[in-house]
Amino acid sequence: QVQLVESGGGLVQAGGSLRLSCTASGRTFSSYANPWAMGWFRQAPGKEREFVAAIAWSAGITYYADSVKGRFTISRDNAKNTVYLQMNSLKPEDTAVYYCAAGSDSGTYYYTDMYKRWGQGTQVTVSS
Numbered sequence: 001q002v003q004l005v006e007s008g009g010g011l012v013q014a015g016g017s018l019r020l021s022c023t024a025s026g027r028t029f030s031s032y033a034n035p036w037a038m039g040w041f042r043q044a045p046g047k048e049r050e051f052v053a054a055i056a057w058s059a060g061i062t063y064y065a066d067s068v069k070g071r072f073t074i075s076r077d078n079a080k081n082t083v084y085l086q087m088n089s090l091k092p093e094d095t096a097v098y099y100c101a102a103g104s105d106s107g108t109y110y111y112t113d114m115y116k117r118w119g120q121g122t123q124v125t126v127s128s
Helices: none
Strands: 003-007 010-013 018-025 036-043 050-056 062-064 072-077 082-087 096-104 122-127
Touching: 003 096, 018 036, 018 096, 018 122, 036 082, 050 072, 050 082, 062 072
Parallel strands: 010 122
Antiparallel strands: 003 018, 018 082, 036 050, 036 096, 050 062, 072 082, 096 122
């Protein structure tokens, strides 16, 4: 079983930066026979959870929502079993609870159904 723990959320002014971290414990992704992927989703009050970014763990290929492309960067540290989300040029509309997720890589990175493990979420608030 894989457990995910996020950190790094907080309050920042518009235009600022934050880096989120998500560390997986329990089993390393390399110990699974099938490739894994990790993603970041976010959910604002009254809205559905939406895809932000994902990374195919073995290949390191990244995917982004159009709304964050060019501002956010997802990366991973294999040795630490950790995925990061560097968020730059933050906007008030980026305010949400951000969730880390992991799942067997089926190529459907943008959809929550692919991800079977979820973190507890971390609040990101961007003030104008």
